[in-house]
Amino acid sequence: MTLTNDSAKSSRSSFAAAGGLDSIHGEAGEIVANGVHAWFGKRLVLENVNLVMEHQKVTALIGPSGCGKSTFLRIMNRMHETIPGAQLAGEVRLNGINIYDPSERAASARRHIGMVFQRPNPFPAMSIQENVLAGLRFNKIKTSKTSDIVEESLTKAGLWNEVKNRLSEPGGGLSGGQQQRLCIARGLAVKPSVLLMDEPCSALDPTSTRRIEQTIKEISHEVTVVIVTHNMQQAIRVSDYCAFFLAAENEPGRIVEAGSTTQIFEAPVDPRTDDYVNGRFG
Amino acid sequence: MTLEMTSGVGGAAGESFVPVKIKPIRPREFKRSDIIVLGAAGLAAYCITWILFDQLTLLSGQLGFVLFCVGFFLGLYWVVNRQLFTRQVAVDRFVAALMTLGALAMFIPLLLLVVFVVARGWNLLSAHVFVATQKGVSELSPVGKAGVAHAIVGTLEQVGLAALIGVPAAVLTAIFINEIGGRFTRTIRVVVTAMSGTPAIVAGIFIYAIWIATFHQGYSGFAGALALAVLLLPTVTRGTEEVLKVVHQDLREASIALAAPEWRTVWSVVLPTARSGLVTSVLLGVAVSIGETAPLLMTVFGNKLMNSNPFNGPQAALPLMAYQQIKLPLQADIDLGYTAALVLFLLVFTLFIVARLLAGGRRRTPGFAALRSRIVNSSLGATEIEQDGFADTPIASYPPSTSTDERDQR
Amino acid sequence: MSAGSLPTSGPRPVMVTSRGGGAENLRHEGKMSISVKETSGAAVAKPLLISTRRSPQDRLFRGVSRTAGLTTLLILVLIGLFLALQSRLAFQTMGWAFFTNTGWVTTGPHPQFGVLSALTGTLIISGIAMFVAVPVALACALFINEFAPRQVLGFFPLKNFLTAMVDLMAAVPSIIFGMWGFFVLQPSMKGLSRWLSDYLGFIPFFKTSDTPIYTSSFLIAGTLVGIMVMPIVTSLSREVFSLTPVAEREGAMSLGASRARVIRDVVFPFSKGGMVGAIMLGLGRALGEAIAVAIIISLTFQPSIHVTQAGGNSIAALIAFRFGSGGPIGLSGLLAAGLVLFVITLAINLVAARIVNRSKMGG
Numbered sequence A: 001m002t003l004t005n006d007s008a009k010s011s012r013s014s015f016a017a018a019g020g021l022d023s024i025h026g027e028a029g030e031i032v033a034n035g036v037h038a039w040f041g042k043r044l045v046l047e048n049v050n051l052v053m054e055h056q057k058v059t060a061l062i063g064p065s066g067c068g069k070s071t072f073l074r075i076m077n078r079m080h081e082t083i084p085g086a087q088l089a090g091e092v093r094l095n096g097i098n099i100y101d102p103s104e105r106a107a108s109a110r111r112h113i114g115m116v117f118q119r120p121n122p123f124p125a126m127s128i129q130e131n132v133l134a135g136l137r138f139n140k141i142k143t144s145k146t147s148d149i150v151e152e153s154l155t156k157a158g159l160w161n162e163v164k165n166r167l168s169e170p171g172g173g174l175s176g177g178q179q180q181r182l183c184i185a186r187g188l189a190v191k192p193s194v195l196l197m198d199e200p201c202s203a204l205d206p207t208s209t210r211r212i213e214q215t216i217k218e219i220s221h222e223v224t225v226v227i228v229t230h231n232m233q234q235a236i237r238v239s240d241y242c243a244f245f246l247a248a249e250n251e252p253g254r255i256v257e258a259g260s261t262t263q264i265f266e267a268p269v270d271p272r273t274d275d276y277v278n279g280r281f282g
Numbered sequence B: 001m002t003l004e005m006t007s008g009v010g011g012a013a014g015e016s017f018v019p020v021k022i023k024p025i026r027p028r029e030f031k032r033s034d035i036i037v038l039g040a041a042g043l044a045a046y047c048i049t050w051i052l053f054d055q056l057t058l059l060s061g062q063l064g065f066v067l068f069c070v071g072f073f074l075g076l077y078w079v080v081n082r083q084l085f086t087r088q089v090a091v092d093r094f095v096a097a098l099m100t101l102g103a104l105a106m107f108i109p110l111l112l113l114v115v116f117v118v119a120r121g122w123n124l125l126s127a128h129v130f131v132a133t134q135k136g137v138s139e140l141s142p143v144g145k146a147g148v149a150h151a152i153v154g155t156l157e158q159v160g161l162a163a164l165i166g167v168p169a170a171v172l173t174a175i176f177i178n179e180i181g182g183r184f185t186r187t188i189r190v191v192v193t194a195m196s197g198t199p200a201i202v203a204g205i206f207i208y209a210i211w212i213a214t215f216h217q218g219y220s221g222f223a224g225a226l227a228l229a230v231l232l233l234p235t236v237t238r239g240t241e242e243v244l245k246v247v248h249q250d251l252r253e254a255s256i257a258l259a260a261p262e263w264r265t266v267w268s269v270v271l272p273t274a275r276s277g278l279v280t281s282v283l284l285g286v287a288v289s290i291g292e293t294a295p296l297l298m299t300v301f302g303n304k305l306m307n308s309n310p311f312n313g314p315q316a317a318l319p320l321m322a323y324q325q326i327k328l329p330l331q332a333d334i335d336l337g338y339t340a341a342l343v344l345f346l347l348v349f350t351l352f353i354v355a356r357l358l359a360g361g362r363r364r365t366p367g368f369a370a371l372r373s374r375i376v377n378s379s380l381g382a383t384e385i386e387q388d389g390f391a392d393t394p395i396a397s398y399p400p401s402t403s404t405d406e407r408d409q410r
Numbered sequence C: 001m002s003a004g005s006l007p008t009s010g011p012r013p014v015m016v017t018s019r020g021g022g023a024e025n026l027r028h029e030g031k032m033s034i035s036v037k038e039t040s041g042a043a044v045a046k047p048l049l050i051s052t053r054r055s056p057q058d059r060l061f062r063g064v065s066r067t068a069g070l071t072t073l074l075i076l077v078l079i080g081l082f083l084a085l086q087s088r089l090a091f092q093t094m095g096w097a098f099f100t101n102t103g104w105v106t107t108g109p110h111p112q113f114g115v116l117s118a119l120t121g122t123l124i125i126s127g128i129a130m131f132v133a134v135p136v137a138l139a140c141a142l143f144i145n146e147f148a149p150r151q152v153l154g155f156f157p158l159k160n161f162l163t164a165m166v167d168l169m170a171a172v173p174s175i176i177f178g179m180w181g182f183f184v185l186q187p188s189m190k191g192l193s194r195w196l197s198d199y200l201g202f203i204p205f206f207k208t209s210d211t212p213i214y215t216s217s218f219l220i221a222g223t224l225v226g227i228m229v230m231p232i233v234t235s236l237s238r239e240v241f242s243l244t245p246v247a248e249r250e251g252a253m254s255l256g257a258s259r260a261r262v263i264r265d266v267v268f269p270f271s272k273g274g275m276v277g278a279i280m281l282g283l284g285r286a287l288g289e290a291i292a293v294a295i296i297i298s299l300t301f302q303p304s305i306h307v308t309q310a311g312g313n314s315i316a317a318l319i320a321f322r323f324g325s326g327g328p329i330g331l332s333g334l335l336a337a338g339l340v341l342f343v344i345t346l347a348i349n350l351v352a353a354r355i356v357n358r359s360k361m362g363g
Helices: A069-076 A106-112 A128-138 A146-156 A176-189 A206-219 A232-238 A261-266 A271-277 B032-055 B062-084 B087-122 B149-180 B185-195 B200-214 B221-246 B249-257 B262-273 B275-290 B318-326 B331-361 B368-379 B404-409 C023-028 C056-086 C088-099 C116-147 C158-171 C174-199 C218-242 C246-254 C259-288 C291-296 C315-322 C327-362
Strands: A031-040 A043-053 A058-062 A086-094 A113-116 A194-198 A224-228 A241-246 A254-260
Touching: A031 A069, A043 A069, A043 A254, A058 A069, A058 A232, A069 A086, A069 A113, A069 A194, A069 A224, A106 A113, A106 C246, A113 A176, A113 C246, A128 A146, A128 A176, A128 C259, A146 A176, A146 A206, A176 A194, A176 A206, A176 C246, A206 A224, A206 A232, A232 A261, A241 A261, A241 A271, A254 A261, A254 A271, A261 A271, B032 B062, B062 B087, B062 C174, B087 B331, B087 C116, B087 C158, B087 C174, B087 C218, B087 C259, B149 B185, B149 B221, B149 B262, B149 B275, B149 B318, B149 B331, B149 C056, B185 B221, B185 C056, B185 C327, B200 B221, B200 C056, B200 C259, B200 C315, B200 C327, B221 B275, B221 C056, B249 B262, B262 B275, B262 C056, B275 B331, B318 B331, B318 C174, B318 C291, B331 C158, B331 C174, C056 C088, C056 C327, C088 C327, C116 C158, C116 C218, C116 C259, C116 C315, C116 C327, C158 C218, C174 C218, C174 C291, C218 C259, C218 C291, C246 C259, C259 C327, C291 C315, C315 C327
Parallel strands: A058 A224, A058 A241, A113 A194, A194 A224
Antiparallel strands: A031 A043, A031 A086, A241 A254
C-alpha cells in the first residue's frame, strides 16, 4: 500500500524542484552521506564522513561514546539543524536526491527518513491508536484504512497482541519496552524509506531489547535501518554492515573503518578497530 | 557496497588530508525567495489600502488603515503561498506571519507608550523639577515653577515603609512554609495565593475603612504604606517560597550534618544561596507597589506641599500626582502630571534594569517573568522545574539535556 | 541463557548457612560472620522511637516563624472578614436590592443604590479586554518561543530581548497606561468606534443613540485594559511553552511535522493548563483595574451594552470615583461592592486551579 500526500497531486511551480523528495513512495531506500561535517557553534565535531547505507540492509554505527555517531544520525534526517548554533556541510542523498538541497524542506526529509530515539517518547496526550497514526496526521495523509494501518504497524513492531484490546488507552501507560515498540510502530506507519534508530534499546530491559532486535531484522526488508549502538553483541546480532566511528582527544569524530559486519568483527583492517571490537578500550 | 576510507586511516592517528576550507551552512527554511514573496504581499496590501482610503476615500482613519492593510496582507500572503507551495507549507508560512503580526501588535503599543511618556515629559525635566514642590504655585505662576519633589519623597517613603513592613513578614512566612512546615502550611499557602490576586483598589478601600474611617487616623503616608504592604505581602511570600524551593536539599543536609541549629541553617546556608532570587522577589513586590495609584487615592490623598513625615498628614506620591494633575483643566497642570509620570517611569525602569542585572548575573535566578510564572504555575499545581546547572552543549551528551541554558536557547 | 524468565517464587526465608546443615548448626560455625534466623513472620523487629528535643534557640526560631506565618494568615483572613462585616450596613439598607439596583444614591432620606451597573460594566470591560488580549498575547508568546530567531545579525540576543520587553511592559504602572490611553489611544479609536456603529450598528453591541459621543466608552476602556493585561498573559504562556519536553517535539518533528503542526499537536496539548492559568491571571488583573478605567470612562449608572458610546461603570472605577463621599452608608456600599469584586476574583483563581489540575490527570 502506498501512501501519498496531496503534494504529489497538487501543481508545483518552478519555485520548487520537480520531483524531489515528494516523489518517493516508501520503498526501502539507499541513503548516502558525502563529505558530511558537523559543527556545534564553532566546534567541529564530525569531519568528512562518507558512508553508503544500502537499501534493505541494516547498518550499525559503532564506536565509543562521544564520537559523533548520534550527531551523524541526526544529520541524516535533518534534525541536527534544530539545535541552536548547529551547522553542517556536505550532502546526504536518499535514492540520489540530496535532502539538503535548498529546494527540499526539512519536513519532507523527515517524512521519508524516520527516527526512533534513545528514550521512548510516545505522545502522552494521545491514545495508542492515535500515536500510531500521528505521522499520518502530521503529513495530512488521508486514508480510510486506519485500522488496517494500525494493526499492520503494531504487528511489525511486535506489539499488536499485547495492545490490541486497549488501543484507546493513553500511550504513556505502557512499559518502557512497549513504549519503544510503539514508537517503532509509529515510525513505520508512514512507510518511510529509512528508519534511523539512536540506541533504541539502551534504556530497556533485556527482554524488550531482544524483542526489538527481532523487529529490526523483520522490518529490514521494507525499510533500510541505520542503528547506533554501544553494544557490540547487538551489532553482531542485528546488522549487515558496520561503520566504526572514533574521535581522538580534541579531535572531531571520523569513520575509521566501514564494511560488512563479519569483516569488521573478524578481520578488521585498522588496528584501532581491532582494539575496539576486542574490548581493549571504549 | 562502496567503502570509502576517510582521513586518518592507513597512517598514524591524527594524520589527515591537507585541510580544505569547508564552509558550514545552516539550512534555512525561509529563503530569499520567500522574503520577496513577503515583501510583495506587503507592498500590494499597502497599495490596495491606500487606494481604498486615500483615493476612493471610502474609509478613513489611521487605525482603520492599519487594520485593513493587515487584513489584505494576510489574504494575499495566503493566496500566493498556496499557489507556490503545498498546503502544508502555505499553512506554516501563514501561521508564522500571523504570529509575527501578533507580536507586533504587542510591541508597537509598548513602543508608542514609551515614546509618549518620554516625549511629553522630557522637555519639562530639569534639575529644578526634582527639588521644587507645588508650593505657592497658582494659575498665574510662570510655567516651570512647580516641581515634583514632594511626590518623589512621598513615593519613596511609602514604598520604603511598605517594604519594611511587608518584606520581613513575607520572608519569615515563606521560611515557615518551606523550611519548617506544620499543620498550617497548606492553609497559609492557599490563602496567600488567593490573596495575591487582590485588586489594588480593594486593598485601598480596606485600609481606608479600617485605618481612616474606623480608627480616625487621617490620611498619611503610613496608611498608604499599609495598603501597599497588603499588596506586597502575598507576592513576596510566594516569590520567596519559590526561590527557597530551588535550593538543593543537599545543602541543608550538609549543614545539619555539621550539627548546625535550624536557624543557622536557614540564615547561613539557605538564605545566602537564594540571595539573588530573594532580591528579585523583593524587587518584584516593590515594582508592583511603586506604580499603584488606586490604593493611594484613598489613603495618602495627595498633597501639594512637601510632607516628609509619613505618619502625619496627607502626602503626595508620583502616580497619584500624575492622576490628579491630568484631570485639571490647565495645560501647565497637565504638564506637571506628565513630569510626574516620566519620573515614575524612569524609577520603574531603573528598578527593572537593576533586577534584570542581578538576575542575569547568575543563570539560576529567574527574572521577573520567570518568577511570576513559576509562582502561578506552582500555585496552580504545575510540575516543578528541575533546575540543572549551567551546561554547555557537549558532544558526548546526546540528546541534549533540558538544562536551563538549553531552555533559554529554545 | 534462560528464555527471559524471572524467578517467580514468592518471598523465601532468608537463611545464610554454612555448607550443610540447617539453622541449628549455625552456632557451631564461628566462621560465618552473620546468620539470620529464618523469618517466620512471628518475631518482627520493632522500629525505634526517636524523639526530637530542640534547643531553646531553635524553639525561638520556630516560634517566631510560626508566628509570622500565622500572622500573615490572620491578616489576610481579616481583610476578607472585615470587608464582609463593614458591608453589613449596605446590605441592611438595601437588602437583596443591592444586587439589582443600578443607581448610587447613598445619602438623604431614601438611599437607593446597587451594584448591578458596576457589575455589568466590570464584566463588559473585562470581556472586551480578554477578547483583545488573549489572541495577541498567545500569538506573541508563540512568536517569541517558536518563530523568533535566537540571535539576529549574529550577536543580538533577540529572544532574550523580547522577553525582557514583555516583562518591562508588565511593570509599567497603570497610571501611565491610563494617560497614554486617554491622550493617544482614545483619539485613534474614535474613528473605529464610529465605523463600527455606522456599519455594524445592526448588532446591538455596536448600536448607538442618535447623537453619540464616541469617547469615554466601554470599547476604549476595554481595549486599554486588554493592552495592559497582554504582557502578563504573554510572559506566563511563553514560560509554559518553553517547558514543552524536547523529546515530544523531536518525536513529532521526526515524523515530518511542520512547525505549525508541532505547535498544534505537541505544544498546545502540553501547555493547556498553563495557558488557562495565564489567561485567568490576566482576567483577574482586568477585573480589578481601577485607574485606567477611571481615566477613560465617564461614570454612568445606566447599564448598557452599547460599547461604542460614552458612559460606563466598573466596580473598581466606582470605588475610585466615589470613595469619601456618601457618608457611612456610601462607604459601606463601596465596601460591599469591593467585596463582590473580591469574591469574583477569588472564584476565578479557584476555577483556574481546578481546570489546571484536572488537565494534568489525563497526561
